[in-house]
Amino acid sequence: MGTIKDVILAPGNGSFFYDDQAAIRAGAVHAGFPYLGSPLTSGFTTIRMPSRSLSIGLVLSDDLIVWGDMMSVQYSGAGGRDPVFRLDTIEALTRSVVIPRLLAADVSNFLDACDRVLSYHEGKRLPLAIEYGVSQALLRAAAHLARTTPTEVICSEFSLPVPDRPVPIYAQSGDSRENNVDKMILKAVDILPHGLINSREKFGVSGETFREFVKWVAKRTQEIGEPGYHPILHFDVYGWIGLEIGMDAAKIADFIARVADDVPGYRLHIECPADFGSTDAQVHEYAKIVALLDASGTEARVVVDEQCNTLADIHLFAKAKAAHLVQIKMPDVGAVADTARAVLVCKENGVGAYVGGSCTETDLSTRAAVHVAVATQADMMLAKPGMGVDEGISIVGNEQSRLLSVLKYRRSQNSIRNTSAASA
Template identity: 65%
Template sequence: MVAERLTVSDVLLAPVQGAFFYDDQLAIREGVASDGFIYKGKPRTPGFSSIRMPAEALSVGLILSDDVIVWGDMMSVQYAGAGGRDPVFKTEAIMDLTHRVVWPRLKGLSIASFVDACSATLTADSERLPLAVSYGLSQALLQATAHAHRCTMAEIICREYDLPVFDRPVPLYAQSGDQRYINVDKMVLRRVDVLPHGLINSREKFGPKGETFLEFAKWVAQRVRALGGEEYNPTLHFDVYGWVGLEIGLSPSDIAVFIARVADDLSPFQLNIESPADYGSTRLQLDRYVEIVHQLERLGSSARIVVDEHCNTVEDIESFARSSAAHVIQIKAPDVGSVTDIVRAVLHCKTHGVGAYLGGSCVETDLSARVSTHVAVATQADMMLAKPGMGVDEGISIVRNEQNRLLTILRTSRLGGCKQA
């Protein structure tokens, strides 16, 4: 069969750009002043030449033995180097590593099995590849295997992980960036399932004792009802970048009381609070988030805690899910790395009854967003990020359109099912 004979014959590398900017979270958290779109002052996180930098990325193209080229995109996340993450992406260094280390593993590689191809290239020795490399390369390998079997990337995942093929859409979650008011209107008009993120990443946006944030959250609820009507009830999801802990204090009980108050004020909407506090390490983050979840349950609150920082790798995600250290876990795709680990992370969440939010970053590309859509539908994640970029419209259209195309294929029995070429 042709699928069994197809191999990688060569590699192309194309410098590209992510859809937003890499930001030094530590410098921003310390209160640096903004000047238009940039930040004043010196960066604090190693690897940053300025506090805000255009996002670099690198496309890796695999030339297959039938002369078809498939692509994947490598990049970091917006807040690279923070919360236990890999350092900021540097194109020249990654190009050099790919030529020296990755290409020898790829030459002549069979792409009949996606999982086997990833195992042979991404885990070939004890020293792990940068997660950005694993992420981009696994995207290309997934597309290669889908090409070999003449089916969708989602079907390859279902086939290799023994998952049922569902044609159900995954709820879409949009983030506002700093244009939080006008972008809420866009989200409501487009009727996304989860909104608005809000980018509450500074003392100015959170306010004394959280009053500025609470005022904004109430406005969001009122705006959703005013523009969306009584039948539209999205989940209200706010990322507060640790500012509950920074302003209210790190006591899990005090944090839970504050969040429960917000949930009461936003009723009847479901409230998600992402990253309420940053405890500085994975171990402390897990232990304290278990307490926050327990305290919310004790209060009888319906608010849900979403973990992001210090829960990066597939091993971290399994530990948080097993310990019920959050109601929802963000599986931030470039931080997890290989698509194989992203799939495993979603499945770990489902096994332990924790919400799986297939996220990512505004600095990703249209290509990585489309691949993520196939992963989300195949694994039936509980929600996924509309990415890339901070313009709202672009991310929603890329992910929603890819999802609708995929679902149409899966619902068409004439085309359904992987084929041996």
């Protein structure tokens, strides 16, 4: 039995800012780095707010302390998401509800510990930020007790083979699009560049500004990329195709196909082409868009983000084939065990699984995400946290490289032991 002797909390910072998506869509103007104007989304005191985190440390019976980080995503309160992270509220609930549960838990079994510690409180789920951070700590506790990696814990709990292949990495540019695209290309990122197409100015009348940017990115990969470098092009348009072109599935599919025609030979991902306002509407309309694109034979693929937050949502989209890929935005899903389940649900339904998250996360939550993505062999994972590109690529890429080296070493040692036992 694995027991927790004590629990400690440490307030901290996320790696970017919380942004009021509704105010930005309504035309809020940049004034340097902040935005001018009043926020429109409940919980925001300004349109752009520094992101915060709360670390939770579990003091195990051997005095080792394992950690997890709680936070919410950049566009909190939008698209059906939990409200913006409030440190005082989260800390109070953690102390009153979660810590007593942790002190009574057996943390040697990861899934059982998650179920018990993160069960409903007063008939409702705990805030997803709490689920996310506490489950990271529980995963690390189980790995420590088993003397394995978090990846091996996930594989054991879900009866998965221990992986030997890397998961492709996807980087996001933030607003410094051109410089960051160059960084991504020089570092040969598998999937790029996101683009942060989150305003009418960036999308352009009838989408022409966006289309020119897509063509520039493709051309740039050929100009400065190493010979043979041919990434997937992935752009998040924050619903602007629907906002600018119209909320008709056929028109949206036609626009996406024309963008794909602009960059022949490239696989094109379009994330959040439109936001239809609810999960049910999003499932219904995205299924139409997917079917139309599939029938056209285009290389374009639709990625769902908004209105697809929890594991239950992901079930709906995957079963309805209402996306080619689902972004499993980890802080919105909640417990990291549910991210693993979400990847497996996508695979069972022939839908791509993108283990994502947010620029507002921390190095600690990111490293946990890598273990879940590699264990489940997701189709792609986000280089996070922050908007600096280099840091996210380094944290995710290096954690994955170290992990795969550990697993390779373990396999070699097991092979030696098995050979010695057979010859004895």
